Amino acid sequence: MQTVRTMVRPGGCAWHGVQTHETLTPFLVEETAEFIDAVERGLPADEVRSELGDVLYQVLFHAAIAERDGEGYDLAGVAEALNEKLIARHPHVFGDRGEMTVDELHAEWERLKEDAAGEERGSRGPLDGIPAGMPTLARAAKVVERLKRARLVDPSAGESHPDDPLATAIGPDERRMAENGIGDAMLALVVRANAAGVDPDRALRLAVDRFTARVTHGE
Structure with missing residues (x-):
């Protein structure tokens, strides 16, 4: 220093x-x-x-x-x-909460964030706090994870909302794809975007916006 x-x-x-x-x-x-x-x-x-x-x-x-x-x-x-924040956010380690499961921890962290911000319990939306400036793909993954935690989508089932794009984007075959296969599929979409003269980053940003609006509108 x-x-x-x-x-x-x-x-x-x-x-x-x-x-x-x-x-x-x-x-x-x-x-x-x-x-x-x-x-x-x-x-x-x-x-x-x-x-x-x-x-x-x-x-x-x-x-x-x-x-x-x-x-x-x-x-x-x-x-x-x-x-101070680490200790406050981990009462199961530094306090008397005892051992907690990962799902319980996610819910506890959201409650602790609300308390720290002086907000009412349950007032935080599932997507609150996600930086708008995150890289698009990382932000898309964060959005899906947050909506999954809020039980608004279920990527593993491939269906969550009547018009949820995940229902068609993630089918049984794709769920069985390994990391390399998913990467190849994503790269193929980038190649397809290039051929169509489409900015894939913008296309994903707009898709995430449509997806979140559709899911949270019916929340």
């Missing part, structure tokens, strides 16, 4: 000195992607460690900028707030 703080402060590195949270955002995305790539490629532990260090560097950098610009927090403040 002291190393990064020295680079960011006046008299340190000129490039570091002019960076902001906004200008660093692309680097955070890039470094995160490189760490994920190292994990998925099964690179040696030393290389994975190095990539994780680059992600940590981004956290330190943002904390140093906040400290330098008097934003009211530093790395210690970030860590303290995170520590």
